[in-house]
Amino acid sequence: MAIQLPSVASKEKNMTIAEFHQSKRTVKIWDRFYPYFSVSIPVLVIALFTIYPVLYAVRISFYRYLLTKPKDHPFIGFMNYKEVITSYYFRNSLINTAIYTMAVVIGVTLFGLIVALLLNSKVKTANALKIIILLPWAIPAVVGGLIWKWILNSDFGILNGILYSLGLIKDYIPFLANPNLAKISLIMAAIWKEGPLAAIFFLAGLQLIPSELYEAARIDGGSSWKIFRFITLPLLRPIMLIVVIYETLTAILVFDLIYVLTGGGPGDSTSLISWFAYAEIFKNLNLGHGVALAVIIALITLVLILIYLRIIRSEE
Amino acid sequence: MNKSKLLVKIITLLLVLGMITGCQPPAPASTESPAAAETQAPPAAAETQAPPPAATTPIELSFVTWSYGVETIADNIKKFQELYPNITIKHKDYSWLEYHDTMVAAFAADNAPDLLYGSDHWLQEWASAGWLEPLEDHCPSVKDYSSELAPYALEGMTYEGKVYGLSYYADTMDFVYNEKLLKDAGIDKAPETWDDVYTMSKTLKEKGLQYPIIMAWSQKEGAFPEAWTSMVFSQHEGPHALFDAELKPVFNQEGSAAYQVMDWLVKVYSEGLLDPASLTTAEIDQVKSMQAGQHAFTIFPQYNMAEVNKPGSGDYAGQFKIALMPGVSHSTVGYVRFYAMTPAVVKKGPEYIDAACKFLDYFGGKTDGEYKVVKRWAVENGLGFAQLPLFQDPDVIAAFSKWGDVPTIEQQAKLARAKEGLTTWYGTWDVFARAEIHKAILGEIPIMDALNNMANKWNELKGQ
Numbered sequence: 213m214a215i216q217l218p219s220v221a222s223k224e225k226n227m228t229i230a231e232f233h234q235s236k237r238t239v240k241i242w243d244r245f246y247p248y249f250s251v252s253i254p255v256l257v258i259a260l261f262t263i264y265p266v267l268y269a270v271r272i273s274f275y276r277y278l279l280t281k282p283k284d285h286p287f288i289g290f291m292n293y294k295e296v297i298t299s300y301y302f303r304n305s306l307i308n309t310a311i312y313t314m315a316v317v318i319g320v321t322l323f324g325l326i327v328a329l330l331l332n333s334k335v336k337t338a339n340a341l342k343i344i345i346l347l348p349w350a351i352p353a354v355v356g357g358l359i360w361k362w363i364l365n366s367d368f369g370i371l372n373g374i375l376y377s378l379g380l381i382k383d384y385i386p387f388l389a390n391p392n393l394a395k396i397s398l399i400m401a402a403i404w405k406e407g408p409l410a411a412i413f414f415l416a417g418l419q420l421i422p423s424e425l426y427e428a429a430r431i432d433g434g435s436s437w438k439i440f441r442f443i444t445l446p447l448l449r450p451i452m453l454i455v456v457i458y459e460t461l462t463a464i465l466v467f468d469l470i471y472v473l474t475g476g477g478p479g480d481s482t483s484l485i486s487w488f489a490y491a492e493i494f495k496n497l498n499l500g501h502g503v504a505l506a507v508i509i510a511l512i513t514l515v516l517i518l519i520y521l522r523i524i525r526s527e528e
Numbered sequence: 529m530n531k532s533k534l535l536v537k538i539i540t541l542l543l544v545l546g547m548i549t550g551c552q553p554p555a556p557a558s559t560e561s562p563a564a565a566e567t568q569a570p571p572a573a574a575e576t577q578a579p580p581p582a583a584t585t586p587i588e589l590s591f592v593t594w595s596y597g598v599e600t601i602a603d604n605i606k607k608f609q610e611l612y613p614n615i616t617i618k619h620k621d622y623s624w625l626e627y628h629d630t631m632v633a634a635f636a637a638d639n640a641p642d643l644l645y646g647s648d649h650w651l652q653e654w655a656s657a658g659w660l661e662p663l664e665d666h667c668p669s670v671k672d673y674s675s676e677l678a679p680y681a682l683e684g685m686t687y688e689g690k691v692y693g694l695s696y697y698a699d700t701m702d703f704v705y706n707e708k709l710l711k712d713a714g715i716d717k718a719p720e721t722w723d724d725v726y727t728m729s730k731t732l733k734e735k736g737l738q739y740p741i742i743m744a745w746s747q748k749e750g751a752f753p754e755a756w757t758s759m760v761f762s763q764h765e766g767p768h769a770l771f772d773a774e775l776k777p778v779f780n781q782e783g784s785a786a787y788q789v790m791d792w793l794v795k796v797y798s799e800g801l802l803d804p805a806s807l808t809t810a811e812i813d814q815v816k817s818m819q820a821g822q823h824a825f826t827i828f829p830q831y832n833m834a835e836v837n838k839p840g841s842g843d844y845a846g847q848f849k850i851a852l853m854p855g856v857s858h859s860t861v862g863y864v865r866f867y868a869m870t871p872a873v874v875k876k877g878p879e880y881i882d883a884a885c886k887f888l889d890y891f892g893g894k895t896d897g898e899y900k901v902v903k904r905w906a907v908e909n910g911l912g913f914a915q916l917p918l919f920q921d922p923d924v925i926a927a928f929s930k931w932g933d934v935p936t937i938e939q940q941a942k943l944a945r946a947k948e949g950l951t952t953w954y955g956t957w958d959v960f961a962r963a964e965i966h967k968a969i970l971g972e973i974p975i976m977d978a979l980n981n982m983a984n985k986w987n988e989l990k991g992q
Contacts, residue, residue, distance in 0.1 A: 278992060279636055280657045280952050366805035367817055383738060386804040391970060477747040478807040479967035494629040495959040497653065499636075 266510075269503050277500035279493075292504035296492075302505075304480055305488040312399060312484055313463040319403040320459045321452065324410025329440075331411065332418040342415070349408040357472030360401040364388055391481035394474050398482050401469055406462060410455045417451035418444070450524075457520045461513055485509055587883045588616045589873070590641040592631070594624040597909055604901050608890045615883045617643075625748040625810060628955070635659040635870075642876075643884060646693050646868035647750070648684030649947060649955055654868075655687040656952040661869045662690035667885035670694060673893055673915075680862035680946040681914030693866025694892025697905055699912035700944045701751070701758040701861045702830045703854055708847040709737065709824040718851035722763065722792050725825055725854055729801040732824050739803035741796055742823040744814035747966065751811055753958040754861045755827040756965060757947055759789045762855025770948045775990065777983035782976065790968055790975040797969045807966055819844060827853075829863075830937065834910025837931035850936050852943070862944030864914055867892045912941070953989035960985045 273292050275285045296302050327345060331338050348356065363371050366386035375381045387393045421444065429439045467486045470476060476483040476491065483491070486509060493502030593601055598621055605617045620641070622630045628650060634640050640659060654660045663670040670691055674682055678698060685693035705718055710728065713735045719725045729740035745752045760769050764785035772778050779786035796802040803809070803823060815832050817823055819842040835841065836848045852858040873884045891901045899918060905911040906918060907927040918924050919938065928934050949957070961982045968978035 276992075279632065280653050282657055366803075366808070367813065367822065386808070389804045389807040391972065474808070475746065475748045477963065477966055479970055479972055480963045481972075483963075491959075494632055496956045497632065497657075 270507060273500060273504040273507050275500055277498070277503070279497040279499055288500075292500040293508070296501050296504050296508070301480065301483070301488060302485075305483050305485045308395070308481070308483060309464060309485045311395065312402070312466070313460060315399045316402045316406065316463040317456055317459045319399065320406045320410045321455055323403055323407035324414050324455060325448075325452075327407065327411035328414030328418055329444075331415050342412075345408045345411055347408070348404050349406065349412075351405075353405060353468040354472050356401065356405045357469045360397065360404075361388070361473055364397050388474055389478055391478055394478060394482050398469065398473060401473060402463065402466065405469070406459055410459065413451050413455050414448060417448045421447045453520065453524055457517070460516060460520075464509065464513055464516075485512075585879060586614055586616065587880060588618060589643055589880065589883060589887060590618045590620065591887070592634075592641040592644040593619065593621045594627045594645055595621040596624065597905070600904070600908065604891065604904070608887065611890065611895075612883070612886055615886065617887065624750060625746075628750070640870040640872050642873045642880070643867060643869055643887060645696060645865055646685075647865050648863050648950060649750070649753070649958060651685065651687055651692055652950055652952040653955040655692055659870060660692050661871055661874055662687075662692055663694065663869060663885075663888065664691045666869070666874070666881050667888055669885070669889055669893055676916055677914045678862065678916055678941070678944075680944055681864040683946040684862075684864040684950065685866050693864070693868045694888045695902065695914035696865045696867055696892060697831070697902070697911035698862065698864040698914035699830045700940050701754050701827055701853075701863070702833070702850045702940060703758075703852070703860075704818070704826050704828060704833065704836075704848055704850055706818065706821065706824045706844055706847050707849050708844055709821060713737075718849065719825075719854050720852075721856075722759075722789075722854050726792065726796060726801070729796065729825065730799075733801060737822075737824060739801065739805075739822070740824045741801055741806075742803045742809065742814055742817055742826050743806040744809045744811040744826075744828065745806050745962075745966075746808050746810045747959075747962045749810050751829055752962055754829075754863055754947065756789070756961075758827060758853055758860040759792075759855070760785045761859040761861060761945060762853035762857055763788050764855075764859070765857045767945070768948070771986075775949060775951065777986050780976070780979035780983040784979075786979060787975060790965070790978065793965075793969050794971065794975060798971065802969075807969065818848070829912075830932075830940075831909060831911045834927075834931045848931075850932055850940065852936065852940055857943070858940075859943045859945055860940060861947055862941065863947065949986070951990070953986075953992070957982070957986050957989055 274287060274289055276288045276291070277285050331342055331345070335341070351359075363369055364387040366372065366384050366389060369384075369387070371387070372381070372384040376384065385393065387397050425443050425447075426439060429443055434442075465486055466484060467490060470482055470484060470487045471490075474482040476487045485505065489502050489505035489509065492498050492505060496502075591605070601619060601621070605619055609615060609617060627645075631640075631644065631654075635654070635657065646654065646660065651660070655662075673694065674691060677685075677695065681695055681698040682691070684698075685691055685695065703719075709732065710716070710718075713728075713732050715728050715731060719728055725741070732740040743752075743755060745755070757770070760779070763769075768778060769785050770777065770779045778784065781787065793802065797804065803817075809817075811828060811832070814826060814828060815835055818826055819836055821842075821844050830850070833848060833850065836844075837846050839845055853860040867888050869884050869888065873880050889895065893899070895901075899913070899915050902913050902915055903918060903921060903924060906913050906924050910928070910931055913924075925934060928937060947954070964973075964978040964981050967973045968975050973981075
């Protein structure tokens with residue numbers, strides 16, 4: 213016998229108790245699984261495009277994988293890692309990467325800070341400069357590399373032309389053919405490319421500093437240097453950390469600029485670790501070595517990220 | 529439910545799933561070569577399942593080249609399509625400097641074109657990986673052409689006894705000098721030895737020429753190892769200048785031809801006779817600075833002679849001469865670039881193979897009994913050729929005479945040899961060797977260290 217349920221929605225008016233409980237159970241099950249369902253879609257996408265490729269790459273790094281031998285991939289354990297790490301070229305590229313990263317991070321931070329301070333001042337052209345200064349960052353790295361290649365050309369480069377016409381040099385300088393000058397050229401091009409972004413970051417940070425602090429400091433007789441040292445710099449620390457983290461990772465992973473500007477040469481003077489990984493895959497056709505290197509690069513960056521995160525947390 | 533626990537559960541599950549799938553054996557490599565697959569497919573069954581379409585069925589073939597003479601290529605394609613209206617060629621070109629890496633990426637991603645340019649120094653690498661098809665297995669006419677080819681060119685297109693290409697052009701690496709600059713400095717004859725080049729360069733420098741020698745030895749420049757090998761060949765009598773008959777390196781000995789060449793290079797670099805920019809210079813810039821009269825000596829592929837001596841191309845047009853490669857034997861490198869076919873064509877079926885063979889015949893073979901396209905490249909662009917009968921062609925002789933001394937060209941061609949050590953690992957080794965040569969020239973490492981590194985790398989690659 214059907215029992216009428218009092219004061220329920222009209223839809224449920226004719227429901228039996230059994231149907232009502234069944235419906236409630238369905239809702240409960242749906243409620244229980246809905247979070248899994250909703251989370252699983254983005255996680256599946258991440259798994260497909262991130263986790264799977266990473267694990268697949270890690271898997272390849274344990275096999276002898278020469279592109280010229282597509283049917284022969286014996287398991288060799290950690291041999292790829294051993295061969296790569298013990299090679300002269302790994303040590304050389306690691307040293308080059310360390311030099312490049314340190315120089316670029318310091319250069320970009322200083323450049324960004326100085327430019328931001330200038331833009332934050334009451335210079336009339338500051339607004340226009342804010343847009344212009346971003347241009348190098350907006351230019352693709354490959355185009356930037358080509359621009360610098362032409363600027364530094366040892367036969368008809370504009371830099372040589374200017375230096376020569378000013379009487380500063382007697383002969384044109386082969387900037388990209390000298391190992392040390394090639395390194396410096398690469399670093400300069402990277403600072404030119406990345407500096408504007410850092411400047412915008414710092415500018416945003418500067419504009420967040422309350423002007424009352426500066427006014428109070430001036431009333432107290434603080435000099436410009438002391439204001440910068442004890443007010444601006446400490447309040448810019450979080451921004452500086454972000455810039456340093458971002459630029460460190462960008463510098464370690466740089467590839468396009470080297471590809472266009474120096475091709476790793478002359479010799480192997482500008483062969484950075486990411487270039488070395490590329491060369492192992494596309495020039496030596498050794499996918500196993502290349503992927504092992506990619507894993508090593510990923511681990512290095514992971515360690516750096518963890519260190520930086522720790523520093524940020526301690527700051528907070 | 530605790531949300532973080534839920535997330536952890538899901539992520540763990542997906543990680544496990546990812547690991548299971550990620551740890552499958554890498555890249556399901558085909559267990560049979562495309563050629564084998566083709567031979568296994570019974571032709572009769574193929575006919576019954578999908579009868580070959582009529583000759584007028586539209587067929588599209590992709591064709592990839594490096595960026596040289598693109599307009600001529602387009603015109604040749606147009607003429608070919610007029611001859612075979614049912615075949616459409618989709619042409620794409622990449623910079624010569626990026627060509628190898630671009631094609632390797634395409635091959636590895638299973639995105640290879642149907643037809644493409646190949647080179648002798650990549651053939652072994654590409655053919656052993658199954659990225660190219662042996663032409664003689666599919667195109668009957670290929671074997672007929674072989675008897676008319678220069679031996680070094682045929683060798684450069686052959687892998688494991690099978691011909692993989694039809695020659696697009698074949699050329700020699702030539703030593704070139706600017707006769708006017710030499711005359712202005714009081715030098716009235718071409719150098720015959722590397723010592724002559726050194727002495728003359730010193731004189732030219734004293735007379736005000738900043739860097740008398742330039743090379744296009746950017747590490748990306750594919751002709752770099754060919755120029756270096758030419759110097760080594762010229763300084764050595766007979767074969768085995770770099771490797772012995774068992775492919776063991778012989779160049780890493782003091783006094784070897786390679787050592788002498790490196791010693792000479794270090795000397796001319798350190799004394800400011802070789803333009804330091806040589807280490808970052810590509811062929812185009814090399815040609816332009818020679819045309820501008822900035823340098824007196826260089827080594828480049830012979831086809832550039834037509835460009836540098838082209839009337840109106842500069843103050844020194846007509847002044848550039850070929851001398852036999854200085855050295856004891858005057859030998860040089862002869863190399864070949866060729867049209868090749870990939871397994872992609874074979875997979876598409878017999879009608880595509882037939883169309884591809886027609887294309888190859890037209891471009892690298894004969895049409896109406898004549899090497900039409902090869903001859904066109906020779907006459908219009910000054911490209912060398914592997915097809916020996918063309919040396920007797922009056923049009924070719926007339927064209928070559930405009931920019932060069934035909935007897936010297938012929939003599940140098942006769943002294944040309946294929947590169948030594950053309951193996952599956954040659955391409956990898958030659959890229960490695962470029963950086964070592966650079967380091968020795970720059971004085972970063974001693975010559976013997978560079979040569980030993982090159983030998984060790986060779987042995988390492990050989991052992992893989």
